[in-house]
Amino acid sequence: MSATAEQKLPPYAQVVADIRARIDARELRPGARVPSTREIMREWGVAMATATKALAALRQEGLVEAVRGVGTLVRDAPVATPQARGPQGQRVRPRPAEAGGGRPTTETAITREAIVRAAITIADAEGIDGLSMRRVATHLRVSTMALYRHVASKEALATAMIDQVYTEHALPEPPPADWRRALELALLTEWDIYRRHPWAVRLTMLAGAVQSPGLVENAEWMMKVITAQGRSPDEALAILTFVSAYTSGMALQATRAVVEEYEFGMDAEHWWRSRGPEFLRIAEQGRFPLTFSVSGPPDVHAIFGLGMKHLLDGFAPLIEGRGGSPQDLTAEP
Structure with a gap:
């Protein structure tokens, strides 16, 4: 992306583009800690809300993950496939629903227990405010609708999470x-x-x-x-x-x-x-x-x-x- 094109992006997207470029260039390798919200605020001169939105966008892309007690780390790179190229040969990033951990054989293989355990893992790392049905679907690498076959709502999921830990x-x-x-x-x-x-x-x-x-x-x-x-x-x-x-x-x-x-x-x-x-x-x-x-x-x-x-x-x-x-x-x- 050219400097001129990047300047046209919203501030949070500019931060995302910069950090994404560092990951692509291997300046930030898998397991490396990415800048925190305060570090983003200082380096890019943006507000707290902008910094947090940038980190959220990076997580949704599957590029980083929050690790409890450590910070936000670069995830292991997804396995490249021939389909991961656009019509002009350019690299295409996986959709958020493809950027999580191991993918079940089919969406029908998803169980309620797997959904609840994935939600607990996310909440342990990112807090309850970082939990959503979409976030769980991203983690499990399935569509959000696949979750609703087993859990009616986020509130029902929270209840199931508490039930599980107790x-x-x-x-x-x-x-x-x-x-x-x-x-x-x-x-x-x-x-x-x-x-x-x-x-x-x-x-x-x-x-x-x-x-x-x-x-x-x-x-x-x-x-x-x-x-x-x-x-x-x-x-x-x-x-x-x-x-x-x-x-x-x-x-x-x-x-x-x-x-x-x-x-x-x-x-x-x-x-x-x-x-x-x-x-x-x-x-x-x-x-x-x-x-x-x-x-x-x-x-x-x-x-x-x-x-x-x-x-x-x-x-x-x-x-x-x-x-x-x-x-x-x-x-x-």
């Missing part, structure tokens, strides 16, 4: 006899789900949560543990709401599913370190001596365990029916 982390039956040990197991299991799948926290909080058999079964298990101590179902749900809010809130602190648009999977430690220069500039002002006297980023995983211990200490009188009134949990203010 089913894979099903709590044991019967629960441990000791209520405290049982609730610790349940909270640590949910904590592990959120660390493996940071997007899940946005779908499982009570406000606007999806409802799936796996998720409801998890709640039923915990309520069974609490009601075994003599609490009513309403009281058990109130306690469950408290402890689940703690787990989801800590999960939001522990993992940033989206640090910048289309830069995914950066955990708390990486986020703190990535902001080092910014923190240094603030520290040099000398206004926050306590904040900048800490030895390093907090160990959120260790803090979660400590907080869980004290949280259950606080709830012990209510759960065991001593030194407090369980009815206070459900009383009108």
Whole structure:
């Protein structure tokens, strides 16, 4: 493409063309990290929205993929075929639906389970906002309509995803006899789900949560543990709401599913370190001596365990029916 023709492109398309040219010229080889949104903003002088749109376009072309905790990387080049040439012999890029991973034998070979697992893989790498039926179809290298034969909508897909991860982390039956040990197991299991799948926290909080058999079964298990101590179902749900809010809130602190648009999977430690220069500039002002006297980023995983211990200490009188009134949990203010 000539310089004159490239200048006529929208700003995001110019960025796409430049990065595509680097990939074609092997300046950026498979597995290499492409510029981040901030780097694109600095190098091309564009806004954040333009930079994120450019990375989205590159992903849709199948040229790059977001890798959790690493960044956006160049994908392995698709296998060249004689059909990958235009009528004048020019190279023709595969359509997005051809740019994903291994292609099933036929679209009829696609299963609901394969769709759900592909969606989980995408959400793990790119966040729930990067998920769409079209994106899943691109990953599986089938038409979008092929997905709708198995999943009615994106909302139904999100429900199936939550059901899958909670089913894979099903709590044991019967629960441990000791209520405290049982609730610790349940909270640590949910904590592990959120660390493996940071997007899940946005779908499982009570406000606007999806409802799936796996998720409801998890709640039923915990309520069974609490009601075994003599609490009513309403009281058990109130306690469950408290402890689940703690787990989801800590999960939001522990993992940033989206640090910048289309830069995914950066955990708390990486986020703190990535902001080092910014923190240094603030520290040099000398206004926050306590904040900048800490030895390093907090160990959120260790803090979660400590907080869980004290949280259950606080709830012990209510759960065991001593030194407090369980009815206070459900009383009108």
